[in-house]
Amino acid sequence: MIVILKKNPNPDQVQGLVTWLEGKGITIHRSVGQNETIFGLVGDTSSLDIGLISALDIVEDVKRVAEPYKEANRKFHPEDTVVKVGGTQVGGGNLTLIAGPCSVETEEQIVGIAKAVKAAGATMLRGGAFKPRTSPYSFQGLGAEALRYLSAAKRETGLPIVTELMDISQLELFDDVDVIQIGTRNMQNYDLLKAVGKQKKPVLLKRGMASTYEEWLMSAEYIMSEGNPNVILCERGIRTFEPSTRNTLDLTAIPLLRKQTHLPILIDPSHATGKYSLVPSMSMAAVAAGCDGLLVEVHNDPQHALSDGAQSLRPDKFEVLAKNLLSLHEFTAALPQMNYE
Ligand code: PEP
Numbered sequence: 001m002i003v004i005l006k007k008n009p010n011p012d013q014v015q016g017l018v019t020w021l022e023g024k025g026i027t028i029h030r031s032v033g034q035n036e037t038i039f040g041l042v043g044d045t046s047s048l049d050i051g052l053i054s055a056l057d058i059v060e061d062v063k064r065v066a067e068p069y070k071e072a073n074r075k076f077h078p079e080d081t082v083v084k085v086g087g088t089q090v091g092g093g094n095l096t097l098i099a100g101p102c103s104v105e106t107e108e109q110i111v112g113i114a115k116a117v118k119a120a121g122a123t124m125l126r127g128g129a130f131k132p133r134t135s136p137y138s139f140q141g142l143g144a145e146a147l148r149y150l151s152a153a154k155r156e157t158g159l160p161i162v163t164e165l166m167d168i169s170q171l172e173l174f175d176d177v178d179v180i181q182i183g184t185r186n187m188q189n190y191d192l193l194k195a196v197g198k199q200k201k202p203v204l205l206k207r208g209m210a211s212t213y214e215e216w217l218m219s220a221e222y223i224m225s226e227g228n229p230n231v232i233l234c235e236r237g238i239r240t241f242e243p244s245t246r247n248t249l250d251l252t253a254i255p256l257l258r259k260q261t262h263l264p265i266l267i268d269p270s271h272a273t274g275k276y277s278l279v280p281s282m283s284m285a286a287v288a289a290g291c292d293g294l295l296v297e298v299h300n301d302p303q304h305a306l307s308d309g310a311q312s313l314r315p316d317k318f319e320v321l322a323k324n325l326l327s328l329h330e331f332t333a334a335l336p337q338m339n340y341e
């Protein structure tokens with residue numbers, strides 16, 4: 001962190017700042033020029049409040065030069081993180097395909113879809129039990145009953161289960177769940193992040209719909225700093241001014257976050273677009289851009305789905321898409337690496 005002091009600062013106040021910073025274990029490199037004095041702060045500045053320092057009378061400006069996230073930072077962990085889930089791995093060059101309905105509706109429905117997506121090449125099953133709905137009058141999910149149906153689908157197919165946790169109290173029902181999803185609305189629910197950080201199951205952390213990359217990585221940091229290194233990031237579209245799609249899919253997240261973090265990056269083209277017809281092309285684009293996998297909503301009868309039917313693919317369409325995605329992934333993996341640094 002760099003602190004630029006105002007011209008002719010009050011020496012007592014400067015000393016006060018120095019003593020306070022040194023008390024926090026920070027070493028200060030001073031550069032005294034004719035017009036300004038600059039402090040280069042060396043040490044762990046992650047807990048320093050930039051706002052507090054900039055508000056001081058003697059301070060002109062403060063700039064962070066190091067990212068505030070450590071555990072998630074590629075600088076401190078150059079190797080890609082590979083998250084093991086059952087017999088499969090997320091990251092490390094694999095293309096993970098997570099597919100299933102938005103909401104679990106009946107046992108028959110989830111078991112049927114699980115069999116279909118497995119046959120199509122999916123490596124994990126998704127399905128919402130606890131649903132964060134914009135309207136309190138919309139279907140809220142079957143809760144514990146849905147978790148039992150997901151377990152039945154897992155027993156039948158062997159597919160690991162990915163499902164959303166909305167509240168810490170639900171965690172005790174998640175024994176058979178393989179990956180805990182934290183949804184866009186809860187990306188900054190810090191108590192929930194700490195709770196999933198204290199347990200060992202992998203966490204699929206969706207990007208908040210109005211969150212920056214840094215805020216997203218700081219949320220990953222909440223989970224990792226509690227002791228759980230198994231975090232999978234998932235971009236699911238952000239809020240923009242464009243009304244023709246549910247959200248705007250930000251594929252830049254893939255190459256940009258690759259540099260900043262070692263965590264695997266998945267793309268959810270379903271919530272990003274809100275339209276099933278846009279899902280195939282955006283999925284292909286995501287694979288071409290180098291994502292580690294996709295989270296796709298698949299429903300046997302989208303027109304009668306209890307949630308998100310408009311963005312759900314039928315199993316037969318998913319089957320064609322999955323084949324194309326796997327072929328494209330193989331093709332791009334064989335291309336020479338392009339380095340534009
Ligand atoms: C979901 O995956 O069903 C979901 C609610 O996603 P998001 O949190 O991205 O809206």
Ligand code: MN
Nearest residue numbers: 102297307308
């Ligand atoms: Mn959904």
